[in-house]
Amino acid sequence: MSANFKPYLRMLLIITVGVMLYFIPTREFLKTTFMLGMPFVFILGFMVRTPRYSLVWSICALGLLVVLGAYAYNLVHLPERIQVKKIITSGASLVAEGQYDAAIEKFAGLEKLGKPEQMKEKISEAQTEKEAHQQLETARQLIEAGDKDEAKRIIDALPKNTRAAQESRNLRKSIE
Numbered sequence: 001m002s003a004n005f006k007p008y009l010r011m012l013l014i015i016t017v018g019v020m021l022y023f024i025p026t027r028e029f030l031k032t033t034f035m036l037g038m039p040f041v042f043i044l045g046f047m048v049r050t051p052r053y054s055l056v057w058s059i060c061a062l063g064l065l066v067v068l069g070a071y072a073y074n075l076v077h078l079p080e081r082i083q084v085k086k087i088i089t090s091g092a093s094l095v096a097e098g099q100y101d102a103a104i105e106k107f108a109g110l111e112k113l114g115k116p117e118q119m120k121e122k123i124s125e126a127q128t129e130k131e132a133h134q135q136l137e138t139a140r141q142l143i144e145a146g147d148k149d150e151a152k153r154i155i156d157a158l159p160k161n162t163r164a165a166q167e168s169r170n171l172r173k174s175i176e
Helices: 006-020 024-048 055-076 078-097 100-108 116-145 148-157 163-175
Strands: none
Touching: 024 055, 024 078, 055 078, 078 100, 078 116, 100 116, 116 148, 116 163, 148 163
16 A cells, blocks of 8 residues: 555545544444443453452452443343434424424334433423414514503413523514
């Protein structure tokens, strides 16, 4: 391989690794590997420095087995965690786009993955967002009709942690 080609190969490798970090399975695998790899390296380093078959060495060996078991467990459940993360991410995107019913349907897929509590929480958030958006639209219609006091009352009643409440701040300033 010529010396002129090596910088391009390195650049291609760097770009490939960068692109892979945008891929959810790669990020999850790396996160699991680093989280459990650090204790493994630390315990292994301590184990190598102690006399073989001593109490400390035996405890370190048991610690290594526990870390390896946790790593294997996490890798076995990695595909499920990736699916859960994809459902939550795509559902949150749908909520941000105002497609609340589609987001609720998407979040319902969490039940198939054995996450009914998380499903209920996400569906509840999407329904809250939907209701707040509908109330905000009602407030806008009331402002157009000239009933600013009722619109202010509706705006003040919006749940504070919703996107509609954030949008309503500008609307409230325009009617005051």
